[in-house]
Amino acid sequence: MGIERTLSIIKPDAVAKNVIGKIYSRFETNGLTVIAAKMAWLSPQEAGAFYAVHKERPFFKDLVAFMISGPVMVQVLEGESAIAKNRELMGATDPKKAEAGTIRADFAESIDANAVHGSDGEETAKNEIAFFFPAMSVYSGR
Numbered sequence: 456m457g458i459e460r461t462l463s464i465i466k467p468d469a470v471a472k473n474v475i476g477k478i479y480s481r482f483e484t485n486g487l488t489v490i491a492a493k494m495a496w497l498s499p500q501e502a503g504a505f506y507a508v509h510k511e512r513p514f515f516k517d518l519v520a521f522m523i524s525g526p527v528m529v530q531v532l533e534g535e536s537a538i539a540k541n542r543e544l545m546g547a548t549d550p551k552k553a554e555a556g557t558i559r560a561d562f563a564e565s566i567d568a569n570a571v572h573g574s575d576g577e578e579t580a581k582n583e584i585a586f587f588f589p590a591m592s593v594y595s596g597r
């Protein structure tokens with residue numbers, strides 16, 4: 456595995472709850488370092504393009520509507536096995552099924568308003584990071 460980078464989004468529900476710091480703390484105490492970050496309010500086009508892989512799914516319209524309902528906090532996380540580690544910290548997509556102590560179990564409301572996004576593999580991580588951040592704006596301290 457080794458050191459990886461992954462894209463994380465704190466979704467509009469968690470931004471509205473004022474828990475960006477609490478979620479960052481989960482990352483930092485579990486070996487993930489924030490190496491790029493920005494706040495954004497996505498347009499319908501941007502949210503649709505980001506989740507294009509789901510465009511034929513029945514929940515796509517609701518997913519886009521939710522992702523544009525308020526600002527999001529977008530970050531690149533770096534660390535040992537960062538992609539799987541972030542998914543583990545996030546918990547299951549449906550917060551009702553998420554393990555206790557995970558971000559979704561603690562901060563998410565529903566399968567739609569589920570607090571965070573995380574890349575699900577090496578290829579998606581690379582593409583999703585490039586979607587939000589030009590290479591020159593990602594600063595690793597290591």
Ligand code: RTP
Pocket residue numbers: 509514518547548566567568569571572573574575
């Ligand atoms: P994400 O991409 O946001 O990190 O979430 P995920 O990998 O855990 O789940 P994914 O399958 O990629 O789905 C993306 C988002 O779509 C919504 N969803 N709704 N109603 C449904 O059955 C359903 N399934 C997925 C969720 O908000 C999920 O985060």
Ligand code: MG
Pocket residue numbers: 573575
């Ligand atoms: Mg996903």
